[in-house]
Amino acid sequence: xxxxxxxxxxxxxxxxxxxxxxxxxxxxxxxxxxxxxxxxxxxxxxxxxxxxxxxxxxxxxxxxxxxxxxxxxxxxxxxxxxxxxxxxxxxxxxxxxxxxxxxxxxxxxxxxxxxxxxxxxxxxxxxxxxxxxxxxxxxxxxxxxxxxxxxxxxxxxxxxxxxxxxxxxxxxxxxxxxxxxxxxxxxxxxxxxxxxxxxxxxxxxxxxxxxxxxxxxxxxxxxxxxxxxxxxxxxxxxxxxxxxxxxxxxxxxxxxxxxxxxxxxxxxxxxxxxxxxxxxxxxxxxxxxxxxxxxxxxxxxxxxxxxxxxxxxxxxxxxxxxxxxxxxxxxxxxxxxxxxxxxxxxxxxxxxxxxxxxxxxxxxxxxxxxxxxxxxxxxxxxxxxxxxxxxxxxxxxxxxxxxxxxxxx
Numbered sequence: 001x002x003x004x005x006x007x008x009x010x011x012x013x014x015x016x017x018x019x020x021x022x023x024x025x026x027x028x029x030x031x032x033x034x035x036x037x038x039x040x041x042x043x044x045x046x047x048x049x050x051x052x053x054x055x056x057x058x059x060x061x062x063x064x065x066x067x068x069x070x071x072x073x074x075x076x077x078x079x080x081x082x083x084x085x086x087x088x089x090x091x092x093x094x095x096x097x098x099x100x101x102x103x104x105x106x107x108x109x110x111x112x113x114x115x116x117x118x119x120x121x122x123x124x125x126x127x128x129x130x131x132x133x134x135x136x137x138x139x140x141x142x143x144x145x146x147x148x149x150x151x152x153x154x155x156x157x158x159x160x161x162x163x164x165x166x167x168x169x170x171x172x173x174x175x176x177x178x179x180x181x182x183x184x185x186x187x188x189x190x191x192x193x194x195x196x197x198x199x200x201x202x203x204x205x206x207x208x209x210x211x212x213x214x215x216x217x218x219x220x221x222x223x224x225x226x227x228x229x230x231x232x233x234x235x236x237x238x239x240x241x242x243x244x245x246x247x248x249x250x251x252x253x254x255x256x257x258x259x260x261x262x263x264x265x266x267x268x269x270x271x272x273x274x275x276x277x278x279x280x281x282x283x284x285x286x287x288x289x290x291x292x293x294x295x296x297x298x299x300x301x302x303x304x305x306x307x308x309x310x311x312x313x314x315x316x317x318x319x320x321x322x323x324x325x326x327x328x329x330x331x332x333x334x335x336x337x338x339x340x341x342x343x344x345x346x347x348x349x350x351x352x353x354x355x356x357x358x359x360x361x362x363x364x365x366x367x368x369x370x371x372x373x374x375x376x377x378x379x380x381x382x383x384x385x386x387x388x389x390x391x392x393x394x395x396x397x398x399x400x401x402x403x404x405x406x407x408x409x
Contacts, residue, residue: 001027002045006052009134009142009173014388015047016171017140028167028401030070030108033095037113038166039375040367042403049108052173055345062084064131066176069108076107080179089126090117090284093363097286098364099293108172114164117242117284118215121207123180127163134174135162138395146176154227161390166227167401169394171398183245188215188276189255192240193232193266196220197310200242202265204306204329211254215243216330223326225282226290231269240266242287243280288326289337289364298365300349304358306331315352320345341366344373376405 006012025043029035031050053070060083062382067076073091075295081084091110095103099136111133132146145158165218194202199218206213219225221238230239242258244251259268271279282288289299304312309331316323322339338345359377362370379387388408393396 003047012136013140016136019399020140023397025399025402028171030106033103033105036098038404040371041401046356051239063179067107069172071107073105084182085179086182088123089120092117092284096290111163112167118280118328121216127160129178130159132176133159135170135172138400138408154221166404185251186245186273186276187246188241188243188271190234190236190239190269191266192239194240200331202308203260207330211258213242214245215280217241218327223288226287228278228282234269235265243305297341297345299363300336301363302360308356312352319348344369346373
């Protein structure tokens with residue numbers, strides 16, 4: 001596979017135009033931490049835009065930052081932290097989960113995959129924080145969409161369309177993001193004891209109060225967060241965690257009210273700032289399912305209505321008893337690990353969704369399994385036809401990441 005590494009957007013335009021003229025497919029990467037996410041790309045050449053890196057402009061007072069797509073997520077987060085700001089959608093670092101911990105996420109990869117962390121139900125998804133972008137279509141045409149202000153409604157909202165398109169429509173080169181103030185205080189209330197159904201009910205009940213929690217997850221007994229020591233009082237039991245963020249008086253008041261609400265649910269403990277941050281970072285990056293290379297069991301990500309998550313898990317475990325799970329987003333996100341790496345069990349996993357709605361995405365599996373499995377939720381015929389028309393408009397020759405999301409796209 002030939003590898004191209006454009007040093008500027010003009011070189012990228014030339015590479016894409018040449019590929020389109022010769023009908024030669026390109027695999028687009030910006031570092032590659034999520035390269036094993038999605039179907040294997042059918043391409044003769046790789047285009048690595050890691051060199052398109054750096055902060056273009058940052059206006060802390062306007063809560064807006066513009067970066068090149070190859071900018072490491074870790075670098076941007078460090079710059080924002082210096083001004084007590086953050087990316088509120090908490091994009092995950094999945095390199096370790098996908099078997100390549102040395103490779104770190106880039107902003108281009110964050111937007112291209114559109115994956116959000118534990119604060120998703122409160123702060124919104126990645127697409128809600130993308131204000132504008134510069135990109136190169138499959139025609140080799142550079143275009144600009146959106147703007148560099150928070151209140152921007154001009155034209156079609158192409159940044160939202162490109163977010164989560166896995167590089168199949170255009171190559172992102174520059175992205176403008178909305179940022180938010182970083183909460184000065186973070187504390188997490190741990191409730192040890194509630195089993196699955198009771199934990200889901202507890203999280204939903206708390207989310208329906210004015211407590212404004214910014215994280216709600218459930219870890220069943222025996223599932224650990226590596227490198228995150230927890231109070232001995234909650235060790236070994238199922239844990240439901242509720243995160244509180246804000247100024248100190250507000251956090252203390254809201255936490256005390258919720259503590260009174262759940263006091264009979266189990267053993268309670270509170271973890272403070274540093275430990276709380278490490279806890280939610282481990283949940284965000286799916287550390288309970290990180291494994292050494294050579295032992296990479298299959299992992300699914302299920303997005304479901306929170307009230308139905310317990311029933312979905314019970315249906316999965318009725319057909320796959322050894323399946324392991326944990327919940328995020330107050331029950332709206334299920335992380336599921338199967339017992340081996342030989343069969344994705346897609347029909348059983350997706351069948352467990354039932355009539356409640358939702359979708360299931362295959363996150364980790366060997367390449368040969370991803371090549372023969374619907375990694376993303378199969379589309380209805382009308383939606384598939386619409387997706388093909390959109391793909392044709394942006395990439396008529398089909399040169400950008402062909403097959404990454406669906407076999408014929």
